[in-house]
Amino acid sequence: MHKKIGIAIALLLFSASLAMAAASEEKMNATNGGYTEGATTGTEGGAGIQTVYATITQGQTNWHTKEVKDFITTLNVDLNWGNSGNSLRLKIYSPDGYVFGPYFDIDDGSINGRINRYINNPNGIAKGTWYYEVYGYSVSGTEDYYI
Incomplete structure (x- = not known):
């Protein structure tokens, strides 16, 4: 018993x-609004920002936007500068008030001058303007990049 x-x-x-x-x-x-995020391996799919080419210097902040008008579940953000001797930082701001990051080059386990992230929400990524903040964290001279 x-x-x-x-x-x-x-x-x-x-x-x-x-x-x-x-x-x-x-x-x-x-x-967290149902969002998940991580380093992109190239298999996540999803929408990304139109490619924008820019330059940045030490301590400078550049802003870029992506307008999401349709229902999507994954957003890819690929910041690439290729010069692993310089360090950029990325933050991502959603239209519904969430902040993702800060992200650095090392966050995917490899220092290669690239921050490649995905943000996923099975209920749909917020429609509206997403903001990408690129910061010259440790830059010698002027660094070219694209996002």
């Missing part, structure tokens, strides 16, 4: 912990 009660209590505690984990995950998704 005591063994059956012990098993029943163990199952009850296990079920309660699963319910708490599910509620915690639901709360986490509610606080």
Whole structure:
């Protein structure tokens, strides 16, 4: 009898912990708008910004935009300057008030003069203007880049 009660209590505690984990995950998704993000491997698909070529110097901030008008679930952002001797920083601002980043070259595990990220939301990426902030974190001279 005591063994059956012990098993029943163990199952009850296990079920309660699963319910708490599910509620915690639901709360986490509610606080981040359902967005997930990560380093792009080239297989995520999705829409990106039109290619813009620009230059940046030490301490300078450049802003770029992407207008999302249609329903999409993944947004790719590829900042590429190729000179791993210089360091740029990227932040991404969604129209619904979320900030992604800051991102640095090393965030994908490789220092190669590139920050290539995806932002995903299975319920749809927010429509409107997305802002990309590129900052000259550690730049010698003038650095060319495209995003």
